[in-house]
Structures are given as C-alpha cells and as structure tokens.
Amino acid sequence: MREITIQVNCPHCNGVKVKKNGKKATSKQNVLCHNCKKQFQYAYFYKGANPA
Numbered sequence: 001m002r003e004i005t006i007q008v009n010c011p012h013c014n015g016v017k018v019k020k021n022g023k024k025a026t027s028k029q030n031v032l033c034h035n036c037k038k039q040f041q042y043a044y045f046y047k048g049a050n051p052a
C-alpha cells in the first residue's frame, strides 16, 4: 500500500490546502478546504485509481 498524493484545488477558492475529511455514503472522498472551510468531493479527480 502506498500513499497517493493527488493535487487537488478547491473548486470554491482554488486553494491547494485541502484535507481528507472522510467519505460519503457514495464512497466518494470528501475533502475539506482549509482556506474557505468548505467541503467538496474530489472523486472526479481520480483517473483510473483503484482503492484496492
């Protein structure tokens, strides 16, 4: 198992200081932006990444 670093920009403020904030029922990764304190999902940033 290796850590995968994914560059994520907040869609609200375009900030890069984001933190994983658990998963939703849809199993999409929920992310919290440190800058604007808003939450969003970055599931669509995955491109062929398999959690298994």
Ligand SMILES: [Zn+2]
Binding pocket: 010, 011, 012, 013, 014, 015, 033, 034, 035, 036, 037, 038
């Ligand atoms: Zn933000």
